[in-house]
Amino acid sequence: MFCYPLIGIRRKAEIIPSQTFMSWNGLYKANDRRLVCHYSNCNSPSFNKFSKEYLESNRLFEKRIKLETDQFAYVFDFSTYEKDWQCILSGKYSKLSNEYKKQVLKFFLLNKDHFDVIKKILYPTDHYTEFASMLNVSTELISSVGEVLDLPDLNREAFTFELVE
Numbered sequence: 001m002f003c004y005p006l007i008g009i010r011r012k013a014e015i016i017p018s019q020t021f022m023s024w025n026g027l028y029k030a031n032d033r034r035l036v037c038h039y040s041n042c043n044s045p046s047f048n049k050f051s052k053e054y055l056e057s058n059r060l061f062e063k064r065i066k067l068e069t070d071q072f073a074y075v076f077d078f079s080t081y082e083k084d085w086q087c088i089l090s091g092k093y094s095k096l097s098n099e100y101k102k103q104v105l106k107f108f109l110l111n112k113d114h115f116d117v118i119k120k121i122l123y124p125t126d127h128y129t130e131f132a133s134m135l136n137v138s139t140e141l142i143s144s145v146g147e148v149l150d151l152p153d154l155n156r157e158a159f160t161f162e163l164v165e
Helices: 045-055 079-089 098-108 112-122 125-135 139-145
Strands: 019-021 034-040 061-066 071-077
Touching: 045 061, 045 071, 098 112, 112 125, 125 139
Parallel strands: none
Antiparallel strands: 019 034, 034 071, 061 071
C-alpha cells in the first residue's frame, strides 16, 4: 500500500496487478528496492495497450518477465526512493518524505475510508490515543514507538514464482 501508488497508476484503473511484492525469492532481496507487480490474464489487446501506456513507459519500469501462460511480472526500480524504501522496510511510515506521502495519499483520495486510515498512519502524532484504544495499549507506548503500523512482513512481501526457462 506504500509502494504501488508511486508508480502513478490511478487506483480505479481497469487493470490492476494480482499482487505486488517487495522482493522475489532468488532474484531480488527487499534491500534491492524493486517492486514486483504480478499480472495475470495478459493476452488481451486491452492488457497489451495498458502495458505499453502505463507500465513499460513508466519512469520506474525496469523489466517485464514472462511467467507461466498469460502471466507476467513487471519490475519497478525504486532506487530513486532509497530513503523512503528504507523507511518502509523499517516500519517508519511517518518518516517518509513529504513528497512520497503526498503521492500515496493522492492514490487513496477517492476512497475516503482508506484515505483517512493511511493519513493517520503517515501522520500518527495526533492519533496516538485513538490507536492506543484500538490496540488496547497505553498512549505512552504508542507515542514512545512513534508508529502505529507493524513492520512489513517480508515473508508475505516475497514473490515466490518460479521463472519460466
